[in-house]
Every structure is written in C-alpha cells, then in structure tokens.
Amino acid sequence: MIKYAIAIVFCFMLFAWLGCKKDSTTFHYLESSLGDTVTLSGVSGRERADSAYKSVFLDFSTAVQSSALRSSWDLGFYCGSEFRVIINHAVGATAAVLDKSNLNDVTIADTVALVSKFNLDVDTAGDISTVDPVDADSAAYLAGTVIPEIPAAASSSRVILLNRGTATNLGRRNWIKMKITRANSGYTVTWGNIEDTAEPYNTFTMTKDASYTFRYRSFTSGVVTYEPAKTLWDIAWGLTTYKDVSTGTTKARPVPDFMMINFINGVKAAEVKVTETTTFDNFSEAQLAGITFSGYRDVIGVNWRNLTLSSTGALSINTDRFYLVQDKTGNVYKVSFAGGGSRGYPVVWYIRVKKAPDPAG
Numbered sequence: 001m002i003k004y005a006i007a008i009v010f011c012f013m014l015f016a017w018l019g020c021k022k023d024s025t026t027f028h029y030l031e032s033s034l035g036d037t038v039t040l041s042g043v044s045g046r047e048r049a050d051s052a053y054k055s056v057f058l059d060f061s062t063a064v065q066s067s068a069l070r071s072s073w074d075l076g077f078y079c080g081s082e083f084r085v086i087i088n089h090a091v092g093a094t095a096a097v098l099d100k101s102n103l104n105d106v107t108i109a110d111t112v113a114l115v116s117k118f119n120l121d122v123d124t125a126g127d128i129s130t131v132d133p134v135d136a137d138s139a140a141y142l143a144g145t146v147i148p149e150i151p152a153a154a155s156s157s158r159v160i161l162l163n164r165g166t167a168t169n170l171g172r173r174n175w176i177k178m179k180i181t182r183a184n185s186g187y188t189v190t191w192g193n194i195e196d197t198a199e200p201y202n203t204f205t206m207t208k209d210a211s212y213t214f215r216y217r218s219f220t221s222g223v224v225t226y227e228p229a230k231t232l233w234d235i236a237w238g239l240t241t242y243k244d245v246s247t248g249t250t251k252a253r254p255v256p257d258f259m260m261i262n263f264i265n266g267v268k269a270a271e272v273k274v275t276e277t278t279t280f281d282n283f284s285e286a287q288l289a290g291i292t293f294s295g296y297r298d299v300i301g302v303n304w305r306n307l308t309l310s311s312t313g314a315l316s317i318n319t320d321r322f323y324l325v326q327d328k329t330g331n332v333y334k335v336s337f338a339g340g341g342s343r344g345y346p347v348v349w350y351i352r353v354k355k356a357p358d359p360a361g
Contacts, residue, residue: 032061032331035351040065040237042344049344050256055090055238057228060325060333060350068226070239074164074176076214076226077187077206083150084142085180085187086132086214089241091165092254094118094130095146098159103201106159106177108194118163125244125251134242134252135298138264147180154181161194164219167239167254176219183207191219213264230265234327235300235335237346242302257315257346259300259337266328268293269300269335273321280322280336285354293326304337315343330356 042052054067070090078084087093096114100106111118117127128134133144147160162176178191186207206215206223216226227233237259244253261267270293272278278287300323306316323335332354341347 033063036063037349038065040346052344055236057233057236059232060234061327061331066228072224073216073226074219076216078214079208079210079212082142083182084145085147086145088165090239092167092241093165094163096130096161100159103159103177111175125253128250128252131241131252137295150180150182157181233262234267234325236260255302257305258302259304260297263295263297268295268326270324271321283334
C-alpha cells in the first residue's frame with residue numbers, strides 16, 4: 001500500500017508543478033501566397049460580357065476572389081473617423097447638394113437643370129462635379145466626395161438629390177431626395193422618391209464597422225455586402241465612373257474593365273514598362289530599388305488594356321507593361337494581365353517578389 005501511496009503523492013506533485021509552470025503559446029502566422037493565375041468571373045448571367053454586371057475583388061496573399069453585383073448598392077458609409085458617404089461609381093450614379101433643408105420643398109422641378117449633368121452611361125459623359133473623385137489618393141478622395149462631410153449639427157444638413165445610375169441593366173429608376181445626419185457612431189438617412197411631397201419619409205440608420213472601409217446600403221434591398229472587409233482585397237475589377245478627356249474638357253463617364261487598387265487601405269502599385277532587360281519573367285526583388293509606388297485610385301486603372309477594342313471586339317491587353325502591387329502588409333507582387341482571358345473574364349497572373357516582414361519579428 002505504501003508504494004501506491006508514494007506513487008499517488010508523486011503524481012499530485014507532478015500535476016502541481018505543471019500547473020504552476022508558466023503558460024506559453026506559439027503563434028503560427030499564415031504564409032502569404034507565392035502567386036497564382038486567376039480568372040476573374042465578372043459575368044452574372046446572360047448579359048453581354050462587355051457589360052459584366054459584377055465587380056470582382058482579389059486578395060493576392062490568400063489567392064481569394066469575391067464578387068458582388070454592381071447594382072446591389074446605392075450609398076457607401078465610411079467607417080473611419082470622418083463622416084463621409086459615397087455614391088455608386090459602379091453604375092454611374094450622380095448627386096448634387098441643394099440649398100434647401102426641407103425634403104417637402106424639393107420636387108421634380110429641382111431636377112430639370114441637372115438632367116444634362118446627371119445622366120451618365122457608357123455612351124454619355126456628364127459633369128465631373130456630380131461624382132466622387134475618380135483618380136485621387138485616399139486623402140483627396142475622402143475630402144472630395146460629392147456629398148460633403150456630414151455636419152455635426154443636424155440643422156446644417158441639406159437635401160441631396162441622387163440619380164441612382166443606369167450603367168447596367170437597370171433602366172429608368174426614380175431619383176432620390178435625402179438628408180443625412182450623424183447618429184452617434186453612424187449615420188441616419190431620411191429619404192423619399194423625388195415625387196414624394198409629404199411626410200412621413202423613409203428612415204434608416206447605418207452604424208460604422210471598423211472591419212470595413214464602407215458599409216453599403218440599397219434603397220430597395222437594405223444593407224448589403226459589396227466590398228470585402230478592408231484587409232481582404234488588393235485589387236478590384238469592373239465598371240467604374242472615370243474621366244473622359246476626349247473632348248478637351250474633363251467629363252465623367254462609366255468605363256468598363258477598370259482595375260482599382262485598395263487605395264484607401266494602404267495598397268500601392270507601380271507600372272513597369274517591358275524592355276530588353278526588364279520583363280515580367282525576369283523581374284526580381286533586387287530590381288525593386290528605385291521603384292516608386294503610388295496610392296492613387298487609378299494607378300492601374302485602364303492602363304492595362306487598350307481603350308480601342310481589337311477587330312474582333314475582344315479585350316485588347318497592353319503587353320508592353322506589367323505592374324507591381326504592394327499589399328497592406330508589405331508583400332510585393334508582380335502582376336500581369338497579358339495571360340489571356342476574355343471580356344468579362346480577365347486573367348490575372350501574379351507572383352510574389354518580396355515577402356512582408358514577419359509580424360512576430
């Protein structure tokens with residue numbers, strides 16, 4: 001019996017020692033992707049491929065793409081420290097702030113002078129002042145939204161007219177009149193169709209979420225997920241409002257096949273022209289010296305393709321250049337769009353050339 005008692009005491013002493021031992025945890029960080037070749041799927045159903053209804057987002061480090069219908073949202077509510085609201089650049093939406101503070105005072109007559117400025121379509125250019133910035137960095141973009149920063153005092157809020165955009169299969173949609181005020185850590189929107197002339201109007205509230213750059217809302221279907229969480233994408237492809245300088249005056253026009261970087265959340269890019277000594281295949285980390293990265297919304301933009309279609313109507317890609325994309329953690333990828341693909345299904349070929357520093361040191 002004594003030997004069993006000794007064994008039991010020893011076990012208790014061992015467990016007590018293990019229980020007092022300092023806890024330690026080892027974290028294993030996920031290795032970022034070395035690269036991949038991805039076909040972006042922009043076509044939703046039976047629409048023409050050059051009018052693909054989706055916006056497609058791609059994250060290089062996880063090799064994950066996601067997509068959403070361009071027409072799924074109307075307003076994007078900024079989740080950062082400022083109170084900013086964007087309109088839907090993916091369907092050619094436009095807006096104007098009126099010098100009126102009562103929704104009842106705004107009627108269809110207020111839209112007459114704005115029709116020529118507001119109507120954007122792939123064949124129609126409009127006034128650049130009616131859209132959010134199309135080629136800025138994050139600071140200028142947020143400072144220049146067509147809807148000014150939402151004032152702290154609700155009494156300072158003015159009526160906003162919104163043309164919801166028709167650059168997709170949506171056809172005619174009612175213009176919206178609305179007022180936006182701050183609501184603690186979010187926004188309150190009071191709105192109605194332009195024909196509405198009496199209360200009660202519709203009201204909804206949007207709360208900021210730090211995981212996202214913007215939270216999105218549709219006037220017809222409520223809260224929607226359009227853009228992934230802010231750390232989960234690097235580039236986005238699809239139609240967007242951009243500038244048209246063909247007439248000598250800068251206009252706004254919806255442009256398909258636009259490549260946008262996640263410029264508000266630290267993603268940057270640079271264009272590299274192909275030479276006899278610098279090609280996509282041979283570009284390496286050693287050649288990053290001297291490269292200047294840009295955080296502009298349109299650093300890739302439409303430059304990866306020819307604006308003029310080929311004789312067959314297919315997407316014509318500029319093969320004399322490729323891009324470097326630096327993600328939010330510091331990984332750098334070389335990116336080529338010259339790997340084939342077709343309208344609505346562009347191919348992205350990317351290879352990591354520099355690994356981000358290990359966050360564990």
